[in-house]
Amino acid sequence: MSHKLSGKVALVTGGTSGIGLATARRFVAEGAYVFITGRRQTELDAAVTKIGKNVTGIQGDVSNLADLDRLYATIEQEQGHLDIVFANAGVGQPIPLGAIAEEHFDKTFNTNVKGLLFTVQKALPLMLEGASIILNASTASIVGTPAFSVYGATKAAVRSFARSWTLDLKDRQIRVNAISPGTVPTPGYDQFGFSQEQAKEFVESQAKNIPLGRVGTPDEIAKAVVFLASDDSSFVNGIELFVDGGMAQI
Structure with a gap:
């Protein structure tokens, strides 16, 4: 392993499974110390065991601002700063227009938009100049998908955040x-x-619309996140990197 993140301190929200867990494992393999979050302690403990070293799991819900305050207090106490934030935690459920309930709307926006926003904002005092923030969006931000209108809207907001925050944080590089x-x-x-x-x-059905003829794996996404977190992408800023086998590009 090349150790592209040697000595870095990273946070991965929603790091107990899927893309979050795969990314945390990649970060550690590349030399970083990683904090991961998850809502359920049992799954969090299992993820920490799978990662094996240089990792701390902190239970919490990103849509709960008190949980975020506790998260960053722990990071400050244990490591003192952050070099990388991967705001990955998110939820989504297929519900078509006509059946969307207020509870579904609130839960999706509270996690994917409110939670992501305050995950980043509350991290800023700990982030060093030249740090990297990666937001987990989705092809759903630009491609219509039946029954996923609320989820797609949250991911369009995430994409917009990246553009604006690139300007808000330019003085800190x-x-x-x-x-x-x-x-x-x-x-x-x-x-x-x-x-x-x-x-x-x-x-x-999804694979039929992907030029590569198959769906992706969490580790394939994780490798792209490592690129955005590392100095390999030192002149990459404000972009939306599609890792989709070409699905949203045709």
């Missing part, structure tokens, strides 16, 4: 980029309410 995964099956798909057969059919 902090880079802000968005990464937009395509179809990547993860344990997060459990919230869709699909049966095993329905999940299989969904993935296969």
Whole structure:
């Protein structure tokens, strides 16, 4: 391993499974010390065990500002600063227009927009000049998907944040980029309410629209996040990096 992140301190929200866990593992392999968050302590403990070293798990919900305050107090006490923030935590559930309830809207926006915003804002006092912020967006920010209008709207907001924050943080030389995964099956798909057969059919239907002919893996997204977190991307700022097999590009 090249140790592109040697000596860096990173935060990965929603780091207990899927893209978040894969990224945390990559960060550690590249030499970083990583803090991960998750809402459920059992899953958080299991993720820390899987990562194995140079990791601290902190239970919390990014939409709860008190949890974020406790998170950053712990990071400040244990490491004193942050070099990388991967604002990854997010939720999504397929509900078509006509059936959208206020609870669904609030939960999705509270996590994906409010939670992401305050994850970044509350991290700023700990972030060093030249640090890197990566926001987890989605191809849903530009491609219409049946029953995912609320989720897509939150990810469009995330993309907009990256543009504006690039300007807000320019004096500190902090880079802000968005990464937009395509179809990547993860344990997060459990919230869709699909049966095993329905999940299989969904993935296969998505693969038909991907030029590479297959869906992605969490580790493929993680490798792209490492690029945006490292000095390899030192002149990359404000972009939306699609890691989607070409799905949203045709």
